[in-house]
Amino acid sequence: MDLIRMKGVKKSYKNGVTAIHNLDLRIKKGQFVFIIGPTGCGKSTLIKMLYREEKPTAGHIIVGGLDVAKLRNSRVFKLRRKLGVVFQDFKLLPKSTVYENVAFALEVLGAPKDEIHAKVVKVLDLVGLKHKAKQYPNQLSGGEQQRVAIARAIVNGPKLLICDEPTGNLDEGTSMEIMKVLVEINKMGTTIIMVTHDTEIVSALKKRTILLDSGRIVKDFEEGTFSYEAIKNVR
Amino acid sequence: MKLLRMLGRNIRDSFKSVFRNFALSLASISCITITLIVVSISIILSINVNNFASLVEKDVTIVAFLDTQITEEQKTVVEETIKSLDNIDSYEFTSKKDITEEMMDSSETFKNIMANWSEEENPIQDTYQVKVKEIEKIGKTAKEIEGIKGVSVVKYGEGMVEQLVVVFDTVRKICIGMVIALILVTAFLISNTIKITIVARKREIDIMRLVGASNINIKIPFIFEGLFLGALGSIIPIIATVIGYDTLFEHFDGQLFSPFIQLVNPNPFTFYVSLILLIIGILVGMFGSWRAVRKHMKI
Ligand SMILES: Nc1ncnc2c1ncn2[C@@H]1O[C@H](COP(=O)(O)OP(=O)(O)OP(=O)(O)O)[C@@H](O)[C@H]1O
Ligand SMILES: [Mg+2]
DSSP: EEEEEEEEEEOOTTOOOOEEEEEEEEEEETHHHHEEOOOTTTHHHHHHHHTTTOOSSEEEEEEEEEEEEGGGGGHHHHTTTEEEEETTTTTTTTTHHHHHHHHHHHHTOOHHHHHHHHHHHHHHTTTTTGGGSSSSGSOOHHHHHHHHHHHHHHOOOOOOOEEETTTSSHHHHHHHHHHHHHHHHHHOEEEEEESSHHHHHHHHHHHHEEEEEETTTEEOOOOOOOOOGTTTTOO | HHHHHHHHHHHHHHHHHHHHHHHHHHHHHHHHHHHHHHHHHHHHHHHHHOOOOHHHHHHHHHEEOOOTTTHHHHHHHHHHHHHHHHHHEEEEEOOOOHHHHHHHHOOOOHHHHHHHTTTOOOOOOOOEEEEEGGGGGGHHHHHHHSSTTTEEEEEESHHHHHHHHHHHEEEEEEEEHHHHHHHHHHHHHHHHHHHHHHTTHHHHHHHHHHHHOOOHHHHHHHHHHHHHHHHHHHHHHHHHHHHHHHHHHTTTTTBSSSSSOOOOHHHHHHHHHHHHHHHHHHHHHHHHHHHHHHHOOOO
């Protein structure tokens, strides 16, 4: 079953730049999908439309049964509750502890305290940060901060996790640790879409990989078929 | 339950925010304080003016003395003219004869003297006693009556009473003008304070949106912040009103200069004024923040 369906999607920004051209894409429930491509090719734009940070100029986008293209601003939160988003810059609250940062995602939904506690502890355990619950973001390494961000993104049990260059600020070893966490989360049934520049990771994991160039899908590698050679001429 | 929890969280956040930008909050709070003090003065003045104007109106009468040599036709013209003035509530004619008799009845001395007066010698004049509708305009009405041909002298009331009414009324009008201007300035200042809060908390707002907080849930803390600013700004005006008016009332023994001018009793008057001040403070605060949220929170 498809979790995401995009058909004839086009995105032009107000300044006249068309970042995505007539794009079709289907992603099945439970898949792990990399989106790669040269800088400025529209990767971020593509996923921004999935969590409705941007509205497509034309076309249809269905995410988990919601017609995202038609979603009104005041209803965006309904979509956001079904998915988690992780960024290169973590986007943590600096004055809140690790625990508070993760709990924040449940607090704004009005969850009861004991339920919040149970879920936060569980998810911190999953990302391996249970022992740092009381620390503040600036007391953590980049990799640890990103794991907090991941914990926050999945604490609500979303069907979909969207990551925009989650390892962009991290060194190789740390990146691999983050990837382990993501693969773990994927195994538990969460669909993951990850934008990355890191072809090491992509070729190591050999997940489904979509190559974007100038706002168009130029190659869609099925799981296990990614080869570094095939993308050389694009880079 | 869920709603209550979220409300609790919102209120806590807004309260924190007031103290996080305390310098800025203080500017808004002071502005509200000044506004509400002026509001309080206006209310106290208006209510008191209305109160003693209505007390005084019952008692203040214009007395128009007619010329001694007035003819019957002229008298009718005078009456018609008085009748036609706008500010006239009622009038009454008392003839020279009536007064003379009344005075002669009141004392033997008068009787002896006055009995010897001939019609020409009698200095007593026919009069009209006129009551006005609006005490503030009594002076004008008296002038109009004085201008009527055949009317020689006009006297009215205590003099000071209507002057006081006029002064109080002028002060009240100035206050109302000031209140309107101040409310605008205050709303603008609060709007600005909230705007800065919004900018300062942009990261938090973005994250809230990201993790699926509804728009209302994101906006409410800022509206509450405005509410708090308004409520905090009303504290000093309320205290000043209650203590100030009580002291004033005690000091003047409930009346100003003469028993004519009764002050409104502080209880429960100051209680109502306080309530009005609190409500105005809160409304202005919420209006200011609502504006800022509408303008600066693009969600
Ligand atoms: N908000 C915006 N307004 C106008 N143009 C934009 C906006 N965001 C992106 N663009 C343009 O759209 C195109 C695609 O940008 P996008 O951010 O999607 O690229 P990207 O593939 O994520 O790049 P990178 O790998 O550098 O992150 C670029 O030409 C960019 O300049
Ligand atoms: Mg990008």
